[in-house]
Amino acid sequence: MAVATGKSFASRFGVHIAVFTFVAIWTVPTLGILVSSLRDKDQIIASGWWNSFASSTQTEAGRLPPASAQVEKDGKFVLEGNIFGDDPARDINSFGVKSSAPTQYPAGTTADLGDGETLQLNADGSFVMTSTKPFEGERGQRVYYASSAPPKFTTDNYNTVLFSEGIGRSFMNSLTVTIPATVIPILIAAFAAYALAWMRFPGRALLIAVIIGLLVVPLQMSLIPLLKLYNGVGSFFGVPSKTYLGIWLAHTGFGLPFAIYLLRSYIAGLPREIMESARIDGASDFEIFVKIVLPLSFPVLASFAIFQFLWVWNDLLVAMVFLGTEGDQIVLTAKLNALLGSRGGDWEILTTSAFITIVVPLIVFFSLQRYFVRGLLAGSVKGG
Amino acid sequence: MAAQIFSAITVIIVGVGGCVAYFWGANKLVDIIFPSRGVAGAAAIDNLRRQGMIRPWLFVGPAMIILTIYLIYPVVETLRLSFLDRGGANFVGLANYEWAFGDREFRNAIFNNIIWLAVVPAACTFLGLIIAVLTDKIWWGTIAKSLIFLPLAISFVGASVIWKFIYEYRGAGQTQIGLLNAIIQYFGGQPQVWISLPFWNNFFLMIILIWIQTGFAMVILSSALRGIPEETLEAAVIDGANPFQIFWKIMVPQIWGTIAVVWTTITILVLKVFDIVLTMTNGQWNSQVLANLMFDWMFRGGGDFGRGATIAIIIMIAVIPIMIWNIRQANKETGGH
Numbered sequence: 001m002a003v004a005t006g007k008s009f010a011s012r013f014g015v016h017i018a019v020f021t022f023v024a025i026w027t028v029p030t031l032g033i034l035v036s037s038l039r040d041k042d043q044i045i046a047s048g049w050w051n052s053f054a055s056s057t058q059t060e061a062g063r064l065p066p067a068s069a070q071v072e073k074d075g076k077f078v079l080e081g082n083i084f085g086d087d088p089a090r091d092i093n094s095f096g097v098k099s100s101a102p103t104q105y106p107a108g109t110t111a112d113l114g115d116g117e118t119l120q121l122n123a124d125g126s127f128v129m130t131s132t133k134p135f136e137g138e139r140g141q142r143v144y145y146a147s148s149a150p151p152k153f154t155t156d157n158y159n160t161v162l163f164s165e166g167i168g169r170s171f172m173n174s175l176t177v178t179i180p181a182t183v184i185p186i187l188i189a190a191f192a193a194y195a196l197a198w199m200r201f202p203g204r205a206l207l208i209a210v211i212i213g214l215l216v217v218p219l220q221m222s223l224i225p226l227l228k229l230y231n232g233v234g235s236f237f238g239v240p241s242k243t244y245l246g247i248w249l250a251h252t253g254f255g256l257p258f259a260i261y262l263l264r265s266y267i268a269g270l271p272r273e274i275m276e277s278a279r280i281d282g283a284s285d286f287e288i289f290v291k292i293v294l295p296l297s298f299p300v301l302a303s304f305a306i307f308q309f310l311w312v313w314n315d316l317l318v319a320m321v322f323l324g325t326e327g328d329q330i331v332l333t334a335k336l337n338a339l340l341g342s343r344g345g346d347w348e349i350l351t352t353s354a355f356i357t358i359v360v361p362l363i364v365f366f367s368l369q370r371y372f373v374r375g376l377l378a379g380s381v382k383g384g
Numbered sequence: 385m386a387a388q389i390f391s392a393i394t395v396i397i398v399g400v401g402g403c404v405a406y407f408w409g410a411n412k413l414v415d416i417i418f419p420s421r422g423v424a425g426a427a428a429i430d431n432l433r434r435q436g437m438i439r440p441w442l443f444v445g446p447a448m449i450i451l452t453i454y455l456i457y458p459v460v461e462t463l464r465l466s467f468l469d470r471g472g473a474n475f476v477g478l479a480n481y482e483w484a485f486g487d488r489e490f491r492n493a494i495f496n497n498i499i500w501l502a503v504v505p506a507a508c509t510f511l512g513l514i515i516a517v518l519t520d521k522i523w524w525g526t527i528a529k530s531l532i533f534l535p536l537a538i539s540f541v542g543a544s545v546i547w548k549f550i551y552e553y554r555g556a557g558q559t560q561i562g563l564l565n566a567i568i569q570y571f572g573g574q575p576q577v578w579i580s581l582p583f584w585n586n587f588f589l590m591i592i593l594i595w596i597q598t599g600f601a602m603v604i605l606s607s608a609l610r611g612i613p614e615e616t617l618e619a620a621v622i623d624g625a626n627p628f629q630i631f632w633k634i635m636v637p638q639i640w641g642t643i644a645v646v647w648t649t650i651t652i653l654v655l656k657v658f659d660i661v662l663t664m665t666n667g668q669w670n671s672q673v674l675a676n677l678m679f680d681w682m683f684r685g686g687g688d689f690g691r692g693a694t695i696a697i698i699i700m701i702a703v704i705p706i707m708i709w710n711i712r713q714a715n716k717e718t719g720g721h
Contacts, residue, residue, distance in 0.1 A: 012521075019518050019528050022511075026532045026595065029546045032563065036549070048561050176392040183396055187403040188446045195443035200436075205715075207444065212714045214455050216707045218656050220678050220696040222454060224689050225461035227682070228472070229453075248395065253454025256447055285439055286411040314539030316659045317679065328388070333541045337663050340545065347549060347561070354545035358538045365537035369530065376600065377607055 030358075033351040040152040041348035055148040057093070059102050064129060064140035077131045083143065084125040095121040095145040102144030121145060157352040165343075167353050169327055170335040174313060174360075176244060177323070177331055181251035182308045186301060188252070189259030190267075194289045196260065197268035198275060208264070214257040223321050226250065230322065242324045250322050251315075255308050262307075262379050266300035267293055303375025306368050310361050332357045403446070410442045459700070465693035472689050480694040490695070493672040496586050500657065500673065503587070505650040507594045509643060512601025516609055517631065519602075529606065533599035540596070540659030547592045548664060551578040580669040589671060592660050597653065601646045608642035609635060648706050655699050674699050 036049045046058050062083045070077045084090065096104035097113060105111040110120040116132035121143065129141065162168040195201075196208055234241030270293065278288050294301075316333040323329045325338070336353050343349045365372060418431035418438075469476050484490045515532060519525035535543060552562030556575055560566040565575035578588045612635060620634045636643070658675035665671045667680065678695035681688050 015518050015521050019515070019522060019525070022515055022518075023528050023531050026535065026598075028563070029550055029595070030535070030538070032549055033546050045561060047559060048563065048566050050563065050566075172388060176388055180392060180395050180399055184399045184403070187400065187407075188450065191407055191443040192447035195440045199440040199443065201440035204440075207448075209711050209715065210456075211451070212711050213707050214451060216652050216703050216710060217455055217459060218652075218675075218696070218699050218703055220656065220675055220699050221462050222458035223679075224465060224682060224692050224696065225458035226454065228461075228689070244392070245395070248399075249450070250454060253450050256451055257455070260447060284411070284415075285443075286407070289443075310537055314537075314542075316539070316541050316662070320679075321682070333539050333659075336541050336545060337659075340548070340663055347552075350545050351549060354542050358542040361537040361539070362534070365534065369533075373603055376603055 033354050036347060037157055037352040037355045038153045038155065039157075039348070040154055041157065041346075043149070043152055044347050044351075052153075053151050055091075055150055057146060057148045059144065059146045061099075061102075061142060061144050063142055064127065066140045067135035067137055069140075070135045075132075077134050079127075079129040079135065079140070081127060082125045083121065083127055083145070090125070090147040090149045091123050092121060092125060092145045092147045093123075095119075095143055097141065097143060099144060103146045107145075119143070157348045158356075161349055161352045161356065165339070165349060165353065166327055166330075167332070167335060167356055170330055170332045171356065173329060174332040177247055177251075177319065178309055178312045180244075180248045181255075181312045182305055184248060185252045185255045185259050185308060186305060189256055189263050189304070190294065190297065190301065191289065192256075192260050193263035193267050194285075194293055196264045198288075198293075199285060211257050211260050211264075215261055217257075219254060219317060222254070223317075227321055242322060242329065244323075244329075247318065247322045250318055251308075251312050254318070255311065258307070258379065259304050262304050262375060263297065263300055265378060267297055270296055299371060299374060300378065302368070302371040303378065306364060306372050307375055307379075309364060313361055406446065407442070411439070414438055414442065462693045462696050462700075465689050466697045468690050468693075470688040470690050476690065480690045483691065484694055484698070489667070489672055490677060492670055493667075493674045493677045494698075496670075496672060497655070497674050499586055500590060500593075500654050501651060504590050504593050504597070504654050505647045507590075508597040508601045508650050509605075509646050511594070511598045512603075512646065513605050513636075513643070515598070515602045516606035517635070520606065520609065529599075529602060533603060535596045536599045538596065540592075540657075541663050543592050543596055544660055544663040547588075547595070548579070551588060553577045579665055579671075582670045585665065585669055585671050589660055589664055592664075593654070593657060597650055601650065604646050605639065605642060608639040612638050648709070652703060652706060655702055 032049050035052055036044055039049065039052050043052065047054075064079055064083070065081055069081070070079050072078070083092075092107045094103035094106050095111075096102045097111070097119065098104070105121075107121060107123045110118050112118055117129065118131075119127065119129045119141070121127045127143075162171075196204060196211075230241045230246055233239075274292060274296075275288060278292055283291070314333060316337060319331045319334050320337075323331065323334070325334065330338070332353075336350075336357050339350060339353055414435055418434045420428050420432045420435060423431065465472055466480055467475060467477060469479075515529070519528050522528070538546070550563045551565075552560075553565055553575055554560050554562070556569075560569050560575055562575075564578065569575055579585050581588075616634055616638070617630065620630050625634070656675050657673060658679060661667060661671060661673050661676040662679070667673070667676050674695055678692050678699070681692040681695060
């Protein structure tokens, strides 16, 4: 579709700018949590993540030592030391002694505080305060200073989140839910799809219509009856009602209409001649399906597998209804939702957990995008 | 945890093995009961006919059983429950429906759902179409599309965290760590608590879904645009049409069918939207929607299944026109097969 429009330089430039803007809006939010998850947790709240490569500046207050620490030198009374103590991790840019002017003097200069007192505060935090009269009082001089810290990146957040916040465990739970819930529907759907595409039997058209109808039935319709059913089965057999087996089957059920629909439209499009020549050679439907249809359908099976994987991995609703909220069952999405409640303002925890939640889908998505797009097109355009 | 991994692997093997065993075994059984080889002519033909009658049902059987338990029975049961009380024991007639339409929260949810339905599908389709057209004109269009498509892989909960961070609020004059408030403050505006601004907060939640779904619309529409015959576009150029005329009068009319498909797909998604509202506001500050309200009533105060089922039915009623349209379209296409 190469339309010969926008020939002028200005309009072509405009297209580049417009697309660039769209791309920026669509990627910057995700970039924000990735960058934040790698930042030091004190810096996350001190400056926006877009400033994370610049030094973060903050203004703080400190106190010099009390009068008891003074020494007499050359007829002057002197207080010396480092305002950071033993850990000079930051650089001081400027300082002051009044809260109304906390950055009055540049670092390294000697400020005349009047009354014969001077104060010098250096960039590394060391200070010298002198006075012509002895210092008095229990409390030392109050000092304000603006300091900057170099950008600090760390993987500490990942350690914390994976091993002490329970995200690591939830990651395993998510895998436990997702893999069987992706594999089980494929075979069941493939057999049904073949029968609906190539076998003649009464009621076939009705079945296809029912499946297309079920494609759009909201999940909400199923939740309460299934919850009651699971509770009933659980108490009848004396087993827990929230089990992995339960959620595997639930996801299989919810995924089947799409699976059958997608596979059927693909399998129905396979060349008739292949089927017929195999049948003339005496192959049964079962043999045709296993030896011819399955191998030829690989692309569509892959498409469905990716869909189902992403859908199950990203699902919150089904997991919240059919799985428990304890450590041994809670999946990543539900855990992230719980953290939003309990660790609402702790962005180092939230951004890191969110990134761990989305990293698997992103990998799957990037490596198998071709199949994903193909499934998307087949699933929505053909039958509509 | 090791036990968990082991049991997951066992289930995959047992599950897949079970499926294979069922299909293979059932098929074998039919061959044994109604042999078609090694029997005399008439009997063989008879048995072949019987095989042809049974085998399709063996193939579709497991799928039918699961669909019945997980989708068909629940639809009927939910309808029944919507006429029963909270525990599902006593018939209450239309009391749940009367409650719903008198309830302030429910009406708020209906109102919000209508706004969502009016805004999100339109915005996704429109943005998707524009991006599809623009990216087709530049050499790095594929990369651009890939990046815009990417949020489709992100869960609604993950996307909610991403956007909650964008909307993060600090008091006026403080360093803003939320991108939106930082931009507002940079240009001299007042930072806002976006997700608790009544009415407008709906739009801040909708942005999340639009951000996720635009990629979907873009991919589908982009492929439809490629299907437009070159000649029609060339003819329009020769006739002196400008780019806007080509877009609105030549391209859009030729892909109406696809636009309708994208629009209805996103419409259904919007009706079911739950995760975004739950994680961002849980329906506070007048941002409730039906799907979240339904989930809420499933568990609120021990759960009110009657009211929950009623809300589900109302969502279902909104879906039915699309369902009928889908089935009709499919019948038209498969009619010849």
